[in-house]
Amino acid sequence: MSNKEGGFRKRKHDSFPHGHKEENDSINFSSSIMTSFKMFQLELDTRHDKYERLVKLSRDITIESKRTIFLLHRITSTSNVEEILAESEVKLDLVRQKIKQVAQELMGEDMHQYHRAISPGLQEYVEAVSFQYFIKTRSLISLEDINRQLIFKEVNKEEERKPSSDSPNNQNDTWNIKVTPVDYLLGVADLTGELMRMCINSVGNGDIDTPFELSQFLCQIYDGFSYIGNTGPYEVSKKLYTLKQSLAKVENACYTLKVRGSEIPKHMLADLFSSKTEIIDQEDGLS
Amino acid sequence: MSVSQMFIALQGVLTADQEIREEIRKVVQALEQTAREILTVLQGVHQSSGFQDIPKKCQKAREHFNTVKIHLASLKTKFPADQYYRFHEHWRFVLQRLVFLAAFVVYLETETLVIREAVTEILGIEAEREKGFHLDIEDYLSGVLTLASELSRLAVNSVTAGDYCRPLRISAFINELDSGFRLLNLKNDSLRKRYDGLKYDVKKIEEVVYDLSIRGLSKTATGGAGEEK
Numbered sequence: 048m049s050n051k052e053g054g055f056r057k058r059k060h061d062s063f064p065h066g067h068k069e070e071n072d073s074i075n076f077s078s079s080i081m082t083s084f085k086m087f088q089l090e091l092d093t094r095h096d097k098y099e100r101l102v103k104l105s106r107d108i109t110i111e112s113k114r115t116i117f118l119l120h121r122i123t124s125t126s127n128v129e130e131i132l133a134e135s136e137v138k139l140d141l142v143r144q145k146i147k148q149v150a151q152e153l154m155g156e157d158m159h160q161y162h163r164a165i166s167p168g169l170q171e172y173v174e175a176v177s178f179q180y181f182i183k184t185r186s187l188i189s190l191e192d193i194n195r196q197l198i199f200k201e202v203n204k205e206e207e208r209k210p211s212s213d214s215p216n217n218q219n220d221t222w223n224i225k226v227t228p229v230d231y232l233l234g235v236a237d238l239t240g241e242l243m244r245m246c247i248n249s250v251g252n253g254d255i256d257t258p259f260e261l262s263q264f265l266c267q268i269y270d271g272f273s274y275i276g277n278t279g280p281y282e283v284s285k286k287l288y289t290l291k292q293s294l295a296k297v298e299n300a301c302y303t304l305k306v307r308g309s310e311i312p313k314h315m316l317a318d319l320f321s322s323k324t325e326i327i328d329q330e331d332g333l334s
Numbered sequence: 335m336s337v338s339q340m341f342i343a344l345q346g347v348l349t350a351d352q353e354i355r356e357e358i359r360k361v362v363q364a365l366e367q368t369a370r371e372i373l374t375v376l377q378g379v380h381q382s383s384g385f386q387d388i389p390k391k392c393q394k395a396r397e398h399f400n401t402v403k404i405h406l407a408s409l410k411t412k413f414p415a416d417q418y419y420r421f422h423e424h425w426r427f428v429l430q431r432l433v434f435l436a437a438f439v440v441y442l443e444t445e446t447l448v449i450r451e452a453v454t455e456i457l458g459i460e461a462e463r464e465k466g467f468h469l470d471i472e473d474y475l476s477g478v479l480t481l482a483s484e485l486s487r488l489a490v491n492s493v494t495a496g497d498y499c500r501p502l503r504i505s506a507f508i509n510e511l512d513s514g515f516r517l518l519n520l521k522n523d524s525l526r527k528r529y530d531g532l533k534y535d536v537k538k539i540e541e542v543v544y545d546l547s548i549r550g551l552s553k554t555a556t557g558g559a560g561e562e563k
Binding site: 078079080081083084085087088090091092094095157158159160162186187189190228229231232264267268270271272274275278279 | 335336337338340341342344345347348349352416417418419420422446447449450463471472475510511513514515517518519520521
C-alpha cells in the first residue's frame with residue numbers, strides 16, 4: 048500500500064528528467080511487456096529513419112528538377128537548343144540516380160507506405176522530364192515512358208559486386224519505381240504553368256510560332272483534365288483552376304499576337320509583351 | 335499516343351480505383367457494425383452486475399470475433415495484396431478499434447497485455463507485412479492506448495461495484511504499459527497525440543488507488559461502495 052502511494056508521488060515528478068531514474072527500479076525491465084516494447088521501439092525507429100531518408104532524397108530530387116526546368120527556360124533561339132537539351136539530359140540523369148536510391152530504399156517495402164515522403168519529388172521530376180520531352184518532341188510524355196526510364200539496372204561494376212556479396216539472397220539487380228497516375232497528373236498540371244511561362248518568354252524573343260503551338264497543346268491538356276473532372280483525387284481538381292488561368296494567359300497572348308501582330312513591326316513585339324511578362328511574372332510569384 | 339487517349343486511359347485507372355474504394359468501404363461498414371456490437375457486449379462489465387459474469391461476456395465477444403474474421407477475409411479480396419498501404423486509411427480506424435476490443439477481451443480474461451501476434455490470430459489476419467493483410471504496428475499501439483483509457487474507467491467502476499482489488503491490479507498494468515510507451519520515440523503524429531492522453535489515464539487510476547489506500551480499503555474487500563472519489 049505504502050509503495051503504491053510512493054509511486055503516486057514519483058509520478059508527479061514525471062516532467063523532470065531525473066524522475067525517470069527513480070521510477071526505473073520499480074519496473075521490471077525483463078517483463079514481457081517491456082521486451083515487446085523494446086522491439087516496437089526498434090521497428091518504429093527503423094521506419095521513421097527510412098521515412099526521413101526518403102524525405103531528404105525527395106527534396107534533393109525536387110531541387111535538381113527545378114534547376115533543370117530553369118535551365119530549359121534559358122532556351123532562347125535555335126542555336127543553343129541542342130546544347131541546353133544535352134545539359135538538361137545530364138541533369139536529369141543525376142536526378143534519376145537519386146530516384147534509384149529511392150527505389151533501393153523502397154525495395155521489399157510497400158511503396159504506398161512511404162508515398163507521402165517521395166510524392167513531391169516525383170511530381171517535380173515528372174514536371175521536369177515532361178517539359179524536356181515537350182521541347183524535344185512537342186508532345187506529352189506518357190506515364191509508361193516515364194516509368195520505363197525509372198527501371199534501373201546495375202551497370203556499374205563496383206556496385207555490381209556489392210549486392211552480390213552483401214546480400215546474396217536478392218539476385219535481381221534491377222530496381223524500379225513506378226510513378227502513380229495521380230503523381231503523373233499533378234506533375235503534368237504543373238507542367239502547364241511552365242509552358243505558359245515558355246509561351247510568354249518566346250514572344251519576348253520574337254518567336255511567333257511557339258505561342259500558337261503551346262496554346263493548342265495546353266488546350267488539349269485542359270480538355271484531358273476536364274475529362275477526368277472530379278473522378279480524380281481532390282488535389283487534381285484543385286490544380287484545374289490554376290490550369291485554366293494558365294490557359295487563359297496563353298490564349299490572350301495568342302489573341303494579341305494575331306490582332307496586333309499584323310500592325311506592329313516584328314522588332315517591336317518584344318516591347319509590347321515585355322510589360323505583359325512582368326505582370327504575369329508577378330502573379331506567378333504569388334501563387 | 336495522343337493527349338486525349340492518354341487522359342482517357344488515366345481516367346479508366348482512376349475509375350477502377352474508385353470502384354475498389356467503394357467495395358472496401360462497404361466491408362468496412364460491416365466491420366464497424368460488428369465492432370459496435372462487441373463493444374456493447376463488453377460495456378456490460380462497467381455495471382455492478384456485470385462483474386460477476388465477465389467470462390461469459392468474453393465468451394460472447396469472442397463469438398462475434400468470428401464474424402470479424404469473415405469480414406476481414408472478404409476485405410482481403412477487394413484489393414491487390416501489395417497495395418495494403420494505398421487503401422490503409424479506409425480501415426485504419428476500425429482496425430484500431432478491433433485491436434482495442436481484442437485487447438480488452440484478453441485483459442479481462444487473463445489480465446495481461448495481448449501481444450501483436452495474438453491479436454492477428456483473433457482477427458484472422460497475418461502478423462507480418464510480407465504475408466498479406468497484416469496489422470500495422472501503429473494501429474496495434476493505438477488500440478492498446480484505447481485499452482488504457484477503458485481500464486481507467488473500469489478501475490473507477492469496479493470500486494463502485496465494491497471490487498477494491500481490481501484497481502490495484504489495473505494500476506500495476508497501466509504503469510507497466512506507460513513505461514513501455516516511454517521506450518518509444520514517437521513522431522509528432524496521431525499516435526503521439528493518443529500517447530499524450532495516456533498520462534491522464536495513469537493519473538486517474540492512481541487517484542483511485544490513493545483513495546482506496548488512505549481509507550484502508552485496498553486490504554479489506556468489504557466496506558461501503560461509492561468510495562471511488
